[in-house]
Amino acid sequence: MAAFSGSTLLRPRHVQRRAISQKTDPSNDEPDAGFTLDPPSGTRDFFPEKMRMQRWLFDRFRETAQSYGFQEYDAPVLEHEDLYKRKAGEEITEQMYNFRDKEGAAVTLRPEMTPSLARMVLSLMRAETGAIAAVLPLKWYSIPQCWRFETTQRGRKREHYQWNMDIVGVSEVTAEAELLSAVVSFFENVGITSKDVGLRINSRKVLGAVLNTAGVTSDKFAETCVIIDKLDKIGADAVKQELSKQVGLSTEVADTIVAATGAKTLEEFADIAGVGESAEVQELRRLFALAEDYGFADWLQFDASVVRGLAYYTGVVFEGFDKAGVLRAVCGGGRYDKLLELYGSKKEVPCVGFGFGDCVVMELLKERGVLPELGPNVDMVVAAYNADMMGKAMNVARRLRQTGKSVDVYPEAARKVKKAFRYADKVGASRIAFVAPDEWERGEVRIKDLRCAADTPNDKKQCDIPLDKLGEIDNFFS
Ligand code: HAM
Numbered sequence: 001m002a003a004f005s006g007s008t009l010l011r012p013r014h015v016q017r018r019a020i021s022q023k024t025d026p027s028n029d030e031p032d033a034g035f036t037l038d039p040p041s042g043t044r045d046f047f048p049e050k051m052r053m054q055r056w057l058f059d060r061f062r063e064t065a066q067s068y069g070f071q072e073y074d075a076p077v078l079e080h081e082d083l084y085k086r087k088a089g090e091e092i093t094e095q096m097y098n099f100r101d102k103e104g105a106a107v108t109l110r111p112e113m114t115p116s117l118a119r120m121v122l123s124l125m126r127a128e129t130g131a132i133a134a135v136l137p138l139k140w141y142s143i144p145q146c147w148r149f150e151t152t153q154r155g156r157k158r159e160h161y162q163w164n165m166d167i168v169g170v171s172e173v174t175a176e177a178e179l180l181s182a183v184v185s186f187f188e189n190v191g192i193t194s195k196d197v198g199l200r201i202n203s204r205k206v207l208g209a210v211l212n213t214a215g216v217t218s219d220k221f222a223e224t225c226v227i228i229d230k231l232d233k234i235g236a237d238a239v240k241q242e243l244s245k246q247v248g249l250s251t252e253v254a255d256t257i258v259a260a261t262g263a264k265t266l267e268e269f270a271d272i273a274g275v276g277e278s279a280e281v282q283e284l285r286r287l288f289a290l291a292e293d294y295g296f297a298d299w300l301q302f303d304a305s306v307v308r309g310l311a312y313y314t315g316v317v318f319e320g321f322d323k324a325g326v327l328r329a330v331c332g333g334g335r336y337d338k339l340l341e342l343y344g345s346k347k348e349v350p351c352v353g354f355g356f357g358d359c360v361v362m363e364l365l366k367e368r369g370v371l372p373e374l375g376p377n378v379d380m381v382v383a384a385y386n387a388d389m390m391g392k393a394m395n396v397a398r399r400l401r402q403t404g405k406s407v408d409v410y411p412e413a414a415r416k417v418k419k420a421f422r423y424a425d426k427v428g429a430s431r432i433a434f435v436a437p438d439e440w441e442r443g444e445v446r447i448k449d450l451r452c453a454a455d456t457p458n459d460k461k462q463c464d465i466p467l468d469k470l471g472e473i474d475n476f477f478s
Contacts, residue, residue, distance in 0.1 A: 040158075041152065041158065042149075042150065042152040042157045042158025042159065043157065043158055043159045044157065044159070048376070049374075052374045052376075052377075053362070053371065053374060054161075054358065056372060056374055057358060057361070057362065058143055058161070058163075058358075060186060060189055060190055061141075061143055061163040061186065061356070062141075062143075063189070064182055064185050064186040064189060065141035065163075065165055065182065067185065068139070068165070068178060068181075068182045068185075069139055070139040070140060070141040070165055070182075071138075071139065071140055071141070072140070072141055072142060073117075073120065073140045073141075073142050074142055074144065075110075075113070075116040075117075075119075075120060075142075075144070076110075076116075077109055077110055077144070077145055077147070078107050078108070078109060078110075079107065079108055079109075079110045079115070079116055080105075080106070080107060080108075080119075081096070081098045081106040081107055081108045082106065083115040083116070083118075083119060083343075084096060084108065084111065084115060086222070086311045086312070086342075087223075088222040088223045088225075088226045088311035089223060089226050089227075089246075090226050090309055090310060090311050091309055092111050092112065092148065092309070092310065095111060095148040095149045095150055096108045096109070096111055096147075096148075096149070097109040097111075097147045097148075097149060108147075109146075109147035110144065110146055110147065111146055111147060111148045112146055112162070112310075112355060113142060113144045113146065113162060113164045113355065114164070114166070114310075114312070114336065114339070114353065114355075115339070115343075116144075117140065117142075117164070117166055117168075117353075118339050118340050118342075118343055118351070119343060121138065121168050121340065121349070121351075122340055122343050122344065122345055125345070135169075136168060136169025136170075136349075137167055137168060137169035137170050137175075138166075138167070138168040138169060139165075139166075139167050140165075140166055140168070141163070141164060141165045141166070142163075142164050143161055143162070143163050143164070144161070144162060144164065145159055145160070145161050145162075146159065146160055146161070146162050147159050148160075153328075154327070154328075154363060155327050155328050155357075155359045155360035155363050156328060156359065156360075157359055160357045160358055160359050161357070161358040162355045162356060162357050162358070163331075163355070163356040163357075163358070164353060164354065164355050164356075165179055165182055165353055165354060166351060166352065166353030166354075167179065167351070167352055167353065168349060168350070168351045169349065169350060169351075170350055170352070171337070171350035173283055173284075173286055173287040173290065173316060174290065175335075175350075175352045176287055176316045176318075176335065176352055177287060177290040177291060177294060179333065179352060179353065179354055180199060180201075180291065180296065180299075180300070180318065181291075181294050181296055183199065183320060183331060183354065183356065184199075184296040184299050186356075187299075190365060190370060191365075191368070191370035192364065192365070192368060192370065194298045194299045195323065196322065196323055196324070196364070196368055197299070197320055197321065197322060197323060197330060197364070198299060198300070198301055198320070198321055198323055199299050199300050199301070199318055199319070199320050199321075200301055200302075200303035200306045200318060200319050200320075200321060201284070201287065201288075201300055201301065201302055201303065201306070201316065201317075201318045202284075202302065202303055202304055202305075202306040202307065202316070202317050202318070203280055203283065203284050203315055203316045203317065204221075204225055204307065204308075204313050204314060204315060204316075204317055204334070205280035205283065205314070205315050205316075206260075206269065206270070206273060206275060206278070206280045206281060206284070207221075207224070207225065207228070207257065207260075207273075207307070208221055208280070208314075209273070209275045209278055209280050210253070210256060210257060210260065210273045210274065210275060211224060211253070211257075213274060213275070214249070214250070214252075214253040214256075216247070216249060216253065220247045220248070220249075222311035222312070223246065223247050223311075224243065224247050224249070224257070225307050225308070225311070225313065226309060226310075226311055227239055227242045227243055227246065227247065228243075228257065228258070228261060228307045229307045229308060229309040230242075230309075231258070231261060231305060232305075236258050239254075239258060240254040240255065240258055243257070243258075256272065256273065256274070257273075259272050260272040260273040260304060261304045261305045261307070262304065262305065263304040264304075265302060266281060266284060266285065266302045269281075269302070269304045283315075283316075284302070284316070287316060288300060288302070306318065306319050308332060308334055310334075312336040312338065312339045312342070313334040313335060313336050314335055314336055314337045314338055315334065315335030315337065315352070316334055316335050316352070317332075317333070317334035317335075318332065318333055318334060318354070319331070319332040320332070320356070322360075322364055324367075326367070327360050327363055327364060327367075328360055329360070330356070330357075330360045330361055330364060331354055331355065331356035331357070331361075332354060332355060333352070333353050333354025333355060334352065334353075334354075335350070335351070335352040336351050336352070336353075337349070337350045337351060339351060375428035376427050376428040377406055377428070378406050378407070378408045378427040378428055378429045379405040379406045379407065379429060379430060379431070380400055380405055380406070380407045380408070380429050380430070380431045380432065380433060381407070381408050381409075381410050381420065381423060381424040381427065381429045381431075381432045381433070382394075382396050382397040382400065382407060382408070382409050382410065382432075382433040382435060383409075383410040383417075383420035383423075383424075383432060383433070383434055383435070384410070384413045384435050385413065385434060385435060385436035385437065386413045386437075387413040388437075389413065389435045389436065389437065389440065390413055392435050392440055393409060393410075393433075393435040394409055396433055396435050396445050396467075396470065397409045397433075399467070399470045399471070400433070400470055400473065402471065403470070403471050403473065405473075408427055408429065410423055410424075417434070420432060420434075421450070424450060425450065429450060430449065430450055430451045431447055431448065431449055431450060431451075431473075431477075432447070432448050432450060433445050433446070433447045433448075434446045434447075434448070439464055442464070443466055443467050443468075444464040444465060444466050444467065445464070445465055445467060445470065446462060446463075446464050447462065447463050447464075447465055447473065447476070448461060448462045449461050449462070449477055463476040463477065
């Protein structure tokens, strides 16, 4: 067993070295192998206070998804590495926590959920006589932990939880409208408005039309998009260079594409791209019109520069952004109609969805001051007057829990009532039950209300409640 170095642990917190010595013999002067108290770089511990906040956030994610009729699913955090072997040069494939397991299988901690969803949908379709239409459309959501070996910065970690909502089997932009509306509903539920956050919308199909007109084959499409996505990072000249060197685009086509991403409106975009009022442009217009009717159009803006860095998107793409311009993308998604074919589907299966990380939105909620105050969720503490009453106190706790309350048994016999009160206060209980011999002999338990502020005659601060009436405890205080 490793011995903990007492001096490390006893130092005041602000000067504490966050390390534990692994030396078993302090007189041994071999170098100290020590291990750190911090979790691995870019990962997080969730102490109870932070965990409560995380649960609160996840509850809002779940509430929203369920209010749109979505079903929850999950998959293992460990995935087949092959699922992410895409050749378009995406950053995500370089960031995997991949390794060989003890049987030599190439596995990875999932960097995102979409390929797992595709795998699951595909297996479902095969199980069902191969008749794809029978199980569609699917509306599924999940909150997976995802792992990416990234440079950590504000809102970006090496693990994050990502709320995903996806619709499988709908090729119309009604699916996009539904998903964007869900994102907006979530924001509205947590007190974020369209003054704080916007949703930038574009369609890769328009870019596809430009490439098509220029005679570029469709197998270059994904790679082209991944390169264009680097505009912010490496600048227009470098992007044009990569487009001609790696994809083989002519200077003219590369110039047109890069110029088109700077367009301010859909009309300008279509104009520069030379696609006019094409079907692709009309589809985007329909999405904006649906958002108008739905009632959330004020959140949307067309942005030709949004292409997204994942290879599989084929149509509408979108990103949520902080209007103050401080934080990185809050969420992102799009249509990926060809991903299932990549995994062996005989037919194209229309899919669209988004991923919404927990880190950036927490930063945003903190900045806007809309995070709730969440205390521990204990309803009652039960304290025994002395050691002999401890078993009885436990029996009282059991009866109270049967009423659905969360009940904490104060672990010591509490002749010193003050200590038990302090404890009850610390855990946020609103009542305390004292199990003492006098009341017990009368078949009763004394319950004190800790949240009753005033000494008004109607306020009941204390009640002796018969044991067989503990199930109706709330009536005694109403
Ligand atoms: P993504 O844009 O890579 O898309 O990630 C979606 C969201 O996850 C980001 O906008 C951000 O909120 C969060 N996120 C991503 N990486 C990190 C990180 N390192 N630290 C913290 N948060 C992060 C996808 O992953 C797609 N699979 C989403 C999707 C679902 N598309 C269709 N369905």
